[in-house]
Amino acid sequence: MNPYNSEQVGIQIGDEKPSPVLANITIINNIVYHTDRNLYCLRGYNHSYTNVLIANNTFINSAAESGVKIRSGITWTNARFVDNIIQQDGPLPVISVDNNAPGLNFNHNLWSKTPQEVASGVGDIIGNPLLFMTGSPHDAGYFKPTGLSPALNAGIPLAEVVDDYDRMARDANPNIGAFENYLP
Numbered sequence: 001m002n003p004y005n006s007e008q009v010g011i012q013i014g015d016e017k018p019s020p021v022l023a024n025i026t027i028i029n030n031i032v033y034h035t036d037r038n039l040y041c042l043r044g045y046n047h048s049y050t051n052v053l054i055a056n057n058t059f060i061n062s063a064a065e066s067g068v069k070i071r072s073g074i075t076w077t078n079a080r081f082v083d084n085i086i087q088q089d090g091p092l093p094v095i096s097v098d099n100n101a102p103g104l105n106f107n108h109n110l111w112s113k114t115p116q117e118v119a120s121g122v123g124d125i126i127g128n129p130l131l132f133m134t135g136s137p138h139d140a141g142y143f144k145p146t147g148l149s150p151a152l153n154a155g156i157p158l159a160e161v162v163d164d165y166d167r168m169a170r171d172a173n174p175n176i177g178a179f180e181n182y183l184p
Helices: none
Strands: 009-013 022-028 031-033 037-041 048-055 058-060 068-070 075-082 085-087 095-097 104-107
Touching: 009 022, 009 031, 031 037, 037 058
Parallel strands: 009 037, 022 048, 031 058, 037 068, 048 075, 058 085, 068 095, 075 104
Antiparallel strands: none
């Protein structure tokens, strides 16, 4: 927990009013590091998310809870969690899904440890993402994959994700995570 007794959330989605309903949400090419919750999906007012893409993000070491937290009571329609790196060192889980997250499709993610079964998907990789992590975590290059990373060319191409964090073009065999380029 942080010393200020507040919850720091890297990215959070959830509605607070009945209108408009949560729809057409795209969360791509982000780097989220060492917040209490790196990605937090809460139930909100309407309890449903439609047309959601969470892709090619790099979520590293949540400080107080799982790297990704998905609350119960959400109905997902046409929702995808794809090509993300989720690294969680230490005892905290990589993901916590409070229910089965019906309608949320997980695939081609790189998990540093085995996720809950509900979050396992086709093309997933379990292992160390082998990120550069040299220098300062305030420099985005700190989170680039090395030339030995299992993230390289392991993702699936997505029409909605044509560039990476550095605005470099994604190729036909994209990397998992925020970066298409890597460091040797």
